[in-house]
Amino acid sequence: MNYQYLDTPIGTLRLVSSGSYLLRIEFPDQHGDTGQDIESMDTVLESSMRQLQAYFSGSRKRFDLPLGAGGTDFQRSVWTALVSIPYGEVRSYRDIAQTIGKPSAVRAVGAANGRNPLPIVVPCHRVIGSNGSLTGFAGGLQAKSMLLSLEGVPLP
Numbered sequence: 001m002n003y004q005y006l007d008t009p010i011g012t013l014r015l016v017s018s019g020s021y022l023l024r025i026e027f028p029d030q031h032g033d034t035g036q037d038i039e040s041m042d043t044v045l046e047s048s049m050r051q052l053q054a055y056f057s058g059s060r061k062r063f064d065l066p067l068g069a070g071g072t073d074f075q076r077s078v079w080t081a082l083v084s085i086p087y088g089e090v091r092s093y094r095d096i097a098q099t100i101g102k103p104s105a106v107r108a109v110g111a112a113n114g115r116n117p118l119p120i121v122v123p124c125h126r127v128i129g130s131n132g133s134l135t136g137f138a139g140g141l142q143a144k145s146m147l148l149s150l151e152g153v154p155l156p
Contacts, residue, residue, distance in 0.1 A: 002040040006049050008056050010143040017044040021068025024117045027139040052120065058150065061087035063121045071115065078112035085126040088151040092130040114138065120147065132156050
């Protein structure tokens with residue numbers, strides 16, 4: 001695995017790649033070393049860094065990257081639904097549960113959302129509580145608020 005660090009307005013992110021796929025985006029308190037990771041640049045990391053920098057500058061609204069997130073079939077269905085949330089819009093956990101055809105799986109959607117290994121690119125920050133409140137985010141609620149503000153989402 002290769003990784004690089006990217007300084008952003010929400011902290012230093014660690015991007016992890018297999019060389020073929022972007023596998024993880026980690027927030028500062030999540031940086032872990034598997035013992036097999038090497039700080040090295042590859043084309044996936046170069047493209048990921050470029051696209052994330054464009055996102056944070058406000059010039060990119062969608063990502064076009066080879067993603068290699070694992071996960072269960074259910075988790076992948078939630079993550080696919082997350083990618084379909086347009087830039088500058090939010091959805092509730094209930095909305096996502098309905099989108100994937102499992103309207104009673106609201107809590108499971110929340111759990112899958114929380115296990116998203118590719119935050120920002122797979123925009124779990126665009127999911128809020130049914131009452132419009134900001135809810136958990138691996139990077140913290142301040143980072144979630146900053147990302148939504150960047151996208152022009154009015155916050156409570």
